[in-house]
Amino acid sequence: MTVLAIAVVFVGLLCLLNLLFTLGVIRRLRQHTEQLAKLPRVDEPMEPIKLPTGAEIGEFSATATDGTEVTDGTLRNGGLVAFLSATCPACAEQLPVFVERLKSSRLKRDETYVFLIGDEAKLETMKAQLTPLARVVLQPHGGPVTKAFQVAAFPSFVMLDKGARVAASTVFPDELPIAAAATA
The missing domain is CATH 1.20.5 (Single alpha-helices involved in coiled-coils or other helix-helix interfaces)
Known part of the structure; x- marks a missing residue:
């Protein structure tokens, strides 16, 4: 028992x-x-930058790879600004779409600025593809330009109006409101 x-x-x-x-x-x-x-939910739209439409970008100063000084004042006439990161898989995925979009647009090289964020050695391929189409600036993570635009996601694509005000922003280059070049 x-x-x-x-x-x-x-x-x-x-x-x-x-x-x-x-x-x-x-x-x-x-x-x-x-x-x-x-x-954040996947079905919620991702905000590429924290600045709302109509907001003016903050002050910054940087030097492009061709030696040109790029500041918030440089962007007073408007244009396209892109932020791509070396450690961002979506950036590498969207790069060919962005390059084709630039090639088919009416934007001049002096109206397009691409800020490549991260280690320069890892950005060489992006830099080589984008230099003929845009002013390319290399920046560290958390640099002055990403702070001026309040970048929240990579990739980020921002259209600016006159006065360096945000006209539109997106994480997808095919959503950019860019006029296509006239085909002959």
Whole structure:
């Protein structure tokens, strides 16, 4: 009879231990659910920059790879500004679309500015493709230009009006409101 009592007590203790583990798992799942709820939803539109349409960009100064000084004053006549990062898979994915969009647009090289963010060695391919089409500026992460535009995502594409005011912004280059060049 004592063996039976010991077995019953042992099974009871195992059930109690199992119950404690189950409660721990449930608690952890609730924490994960709360953390997941705080993440941005995929179906929500991603804001490339924090500046709203109509806002004026902040002050900055940088030097393009061709030695040209680029400042917020340089952008007073408007144009296209792009931000691409060396560590961004979406940037590499969108680069061919962006290059084709630039080639088919009426924008001149002096109206297009591309800020490549990150390690220069990792940006060589992007730099080579974009230099004939735009003024290219290399910047570190968190540099003055990304702060002036309040960049929130990569890639970011921003159309500026006169006065360096945000006309439109997107993470997809094919959504840019760029006039296509006339075909002969």
